[in-house]
Every structure is written in C-alpha cells, then in structure tokens.
Amino acid sequence: MSVRLSATDVRTCEACWQGPVTAARHTVRGRDLLCRACAESGRPRRVDLFPPYGIYRLGRSARQPEALNRGAE
Numbered sequence: 001m002s003v004r005l006s007a008t009d010v011r012t013c014e015a016c017w018q019g020p021v022t023a024a025r026h027t028v029r030g031r032d033l034l035c036r037a038c039a040e041s042g043r044p045r046r047v048d049l050f051p052p053y054g055i056y057r058l059g060r061s062a063r064q065p066e067a068l069n070r071g072a073e
Contacts, residue, residue: 009033015043 003024005011010033013019019035032045
C-alpha cells in the first residue's frame with residue numbers, strides 16, 4: 001500500500017530525517033510520515049521531541065512589542 005502525500009507533506013522521514021517517506025502511522029494528532037525502518041521500530045517523530053517554540057524559547061505567540069520590532073530610532 002502506498003502513502004498518499006499532499007503538496008505540503010514532507011518527503012523525508014520525520015523520525016530519522018534521512019530516509020524517504022514510505023509509511024504513515026496514524027495517531028490522535030494526525031499522521032506521522034516515516035520511512036519503513038522507523039515505522040517498524042516505533043521511533044517517535046523528532047518534531048515531537050523538539051517543538052518549534054521550544055527550540056527558540058518563544059512563547060505560544062511570536063508577537064513582540066512594537067518597540068522591540070522598530071529597533072533603535
């Protein structure tokens with residue numbers, strides 16, 4: 001069975017970031033796009049381990065006060 005990928009889906013495994021996507025694991029949050037080896041071994045997606053806001057230490061909202069965005073005037 002082949003995995004149907006949309007134009008916005010990733011083409012590289014979300015767990016190892018190396019192999020091409022050949023399997024989809026369905027979860028309560030959606031689906032994980034994985035290579036066969038990662039899907040069979042049950043590896044977690046790395047985007048779950050390193051969420052975007054956690055990496056850059058931003059809050060839930062990326063909005064900054066207007067004074068910080070203007071720079072030194």
